[in-house]
Structure formats: C-alpha cells, structure tokens
Amino acid sequence: MQVIKIDKKDWAGGLERLYDSFRLFGPVKQDEFHIFKELSKGELPDMILFNTRLSPKSIVYPQSETMFEYTLDENQKNHHIIKEIDKNYSPKTVIGIRPCDAKAFLLVKANFDSPEYKDPYWIKSYESTTLVGYACNNPCSTCFCTTAGCGPFHEQGLDLLLVDAGDHYFAKIITEKGENLLTAAGWSSEADSDTACDKIETMRQAAEAKIKTRISTDKLKDKNTTELFEAPFWEDVAFACINCGTCTYLCPTCWCFDIQDETFGLSGIRMRNWDSCMYPLFTLHGSGHNPRDTKMQRIRQRFMHKLKYYVDKYEDGIQCVGCGRCINHCPVNIDIRRVCDLMNSFEF
C-alpha cells in the first residue's frame, strides 16, 4: 500500500494548490463547536482533537436543495411543467473527515443508489467528492466505532487516510481519486511503505485500545421483527424523549427528507429538505390518520430502523457508525448503546 509523507510545512501550500481543481471543505471552529464548512482560499481546516458537532453529511447532501423549477405564468412556454435545473457538481474535497463519517456515506449510499432507482442529486454530489480522512489517535469517551462496523483508522469510504505522525502526516492512498488529489496538491514524497505501514498499524492499535465503550449487534439479525417491535421496553426507552429531532439532525447516517414546492409570484422551485421521523407530522395521512401518532411509536421506529430494518434489508450491519454525536447531544440522555443492548439481548 502506497504511503505519501506530507511534511506539515508543506500542508498550507498543498491546500492552496488544490484550489485550482477543487472546492475545499474542512472542520472550522464556529463559536464553541466545530463544523464542516467550505474553506475560502488560505483558510486552513482545523485538524481537531474530537469530531464536529454536526456531521459532514450536508456537504454531499445539503439540508435544503433545489430539485426543479417551474413557472406558473401562462404567457410563458412550458408553463406548469416541472423542469430540471443546472446544478454544480464541480469536484469537491473534504479535508479531515473522520473514518466514521466517511463510512456513514457508504451506508447512506445504499439508500440513494439502489438497483431500481438512482437519486441523481445525491449520487452526482457524492461521486464528485474526494474524502481525505483523518485518523483518530484520541477517540472520545462516547465513540464506539469499533463495534459499529468501523474504527478510528477504518478505510472504507475514504479516498485517502491521513495519520498524524508529529511533524508530518502519512497519507495512505486508498483509491485512485485519492491519488489524483495528492498529485493536484503536489504532495509527492513517498514514505518507505513498510516502515510507514508499521507505524500506522501501531498507532491504530493504540487508538482502538482507547475505545472502552462497546455494543453487541451479533444477535440483531436473528431476532423476529414483530417480536422485537412488540417488546415491552419501548415505553421505557421513549419516556424521556421530547421529539426534538437533534439525533436525526446530527446523525451522519440519517437521510429522511421532505419535498415541497415554493412559489414566489409566478415562478417557483421544487425543493427537498431534511425531515425527521421524530416529528409527529412525518407520517400524518391526508385523512387525518397517523400510524405513528404517539412518541413511543416514533422512537421505536428510529431504533428499529437503525438497528433492525436496515440490518435485514441490506445485510451489511447496522445503520450506525458509532460516532457518538446523538449520545453527546440528546438533551434527555437517551443512549443508542443502551437501546442496542436491550434489542440484542431481548428474549420473547
């Protein structure tokens, strides 16, 4: 596996060269928290200790996105007809994305890129993005990626993996896209592959050993769906929830959206916006009937979807990467690790 050595003195220069061919995104401190945002030329990403508050999903999948436009002006040709618009899919790169967030994109891709239907907005946005990962040498206390199909040095979903080695970064090349980015940045000094890989491996094991919190997911697949659905613990799990939707907002693997038409005068757009299964109106029928009109039903849906329905549907593990954001930010301390344990160990 080819590894490039990036001297930290060359870091800013390389990033500046990338502006010729990419739009850059990276973690930046805003007030008290870090978020991923577009970097202006000369602005450096903050290669931070812990993860950002919001996941970087909005870089590939914006919170609000115009899908189509239309005119209601009957004097115009093609009035009342929904028309496609030009979208900007010029190459983007996310510098400093954690392995958990990169793996999350792959889990979400299964939804937007299915054999029967392909979402052109998500797919084109994702395919034009190069993900430059940043390995976690110091996972947080709420990180449980190693038992959620991921890990602090996990490479799935990344094009490059940067490992902080003091005065330089190792850049492990994972895909051709990653290699092209290194060329565009002018980072070309090769490290001795064996020594570099050994060093990275040592750091990986040290990082993984720091992760103390673990979940068990081995029995989820074999549980009977309706029995799990009717389990008595849901009332208890849902009791404190206030349906604020924070978990779905921060989560890198949540993807639900709403489609709305917005008209200004005689012209308008059809747009999609993030939506949340935590909200009461999410499943409200026009007739007034709501299959999930109680809080318990909505909480149950979220956890069943993440830890059971997704497992059964895609046979690729749970729809969670262990980033810990929901645990950190839930105002009433509902913990997905505890719910996973309740589900995994449930006996009818």
Place this chain on the structure above:
Amino acid sequence: MQNPYLPYPVRIDEIITETEDKNLKTFKFVFINPEDEKKFTYKAGQFAELSVAGKGEIPIGIASSPTEKGFVMFTVNKVGLVTSHLHAMKAGDIMGVRGPLGNWYPWDIMEGKNVVIIGGGFAFTTLRSSIIYMLDPDNRLKFKDIHVIYGARTPGMLLYRDELAEWEKRDDINMHITVDATDDPDWKYNIGFVPTITDQKAPQGDGDTYAIVCGPPIMIKFTQPVLDKLGYSHENIINSLEMRMKCGIGICGRCNIGKEYVCKDGPVFTLAQLNSMPKEY
C-alpha cells in the same frame, strides 16, 4: 442518469364528478409528449404521483387499465392542499404524472384461478383497473370465475356507476354491488355492508381462488373473519395499502412498515406478508 423525481407533463383531458357529495372526481390525462405514454407502461394495481406545480405531489392509484390506450385515468378524493387545487382545475390545464410506481396485483400467480374482488368506497380505483384488464378479450380466458363485491355508503357514493351497470349485464363476471343503506325504491342491487354481502355471495376459498381486498380499515377488519370462515388462506388474500408518501420510490424514508417501503415493495402485499410485518398502519 434518468431523474426519477421528474414527472411527465400531461394535460387534463376530462374531469368527471363521480360522487353525489362531489368529493371524488375522475381525471383523464393525456401525455403532452406522446413517447412518454410508452415509458409509462403500467400494470393494474400500480400507482403514480400526480404532480401539481406550486402545490406538490400526491400518490394515487391508477384507475385506468393498461388495456386502455391514449390516456391515463385517476380518481381523486378531495382531502388537502394538492387535491383541493386539483379539484378546482379544468380540462386543458397542465400538470405532471410521475410513475408508474409500486408493485402490482400478482397477475402471473392468478392466471388460471378464480378472482374475487372485494372493494369499498373509493378504494375501488385500482380495482376498476383490474376488472377492465381481466375482462379485456386478450385476457379474459386467462382467469376462471370473476366475482366483484363492491359497496359504498349510498348509491350516489359508488364510483363508475355506468360501468358497474354494464358489467352487471355481462355473463363472464359476477357483480355484487351493495350499499350500506338507501331509501331509493328503484335500487336494484344489494343492501348491506360489504362483509355481510361477502359472507352471502363470495365463493369458498380454496387453492384456486384469490381475494383482492381493498377498502377502508373498518371494512378490511370485518371482512377478514368472513374470509377466514370461507377458507381463504392468507397467501391467497391480497391487500393494497396506503401510506403518506413523498418520493414514491423508496428513498425519502417516510412510508416504511418494517423494512418494506409501501411505495416500492408495496403497495400490494399478501395477508401472509402483512402478518410478518409490524402492525404499523
């Protein structure tokens, strides 16, 4: 990459008010680009998203049969934002149709079998599509006996009354039209709830007979024990579900029951399938 969110532009060709309370109207749409009609090849049981620019989209069962060419037809209940606007539109207006979406009634499995259609209220739309499909000369011999039990609250609330009367006269289909109640002395057909008429008129359930049941939850709830009594197995009972939808293509995450999306893995499910899914509808 083809955009599955983009509707085909259509023109409203005709609007017919179906019911006496005027809440149900049938819309006939003609594709503005003729080649779109071929792309819209559908099967009885499927639905489409009707798209009104500036208002939004609604998932509605296709009422026309694939054997009817040149147009596509939907019967829409006036319920909210988009449907109210649609009801106020007129022939010649332009809107969009996206589809066909969802799965369909299992025509392959039902070939060579008896088919019993049990419908209530305005859930009858995809059942009209099914009946016209089966009665088409190219298809009629593929099926054995056809029974239709269809009920509404009053005679004025029945859909497609002219067609119902036509089918009544045919000898290759057994029609059992009913209303919950009526004080019309000229009413020629049954009076009674759909479950009651099903009990009286439906054939015994055996391996060779399939029941397609489509109606309001209360009708389904009380028809089920009757079908059990008549010996219908749960694999032979076919339902079509409704759910709030947006994308209609199994991506926005809104309409799931367990791991199935009603818009993509449904809306047609056998009762056996529904029994293995969470009861969240």
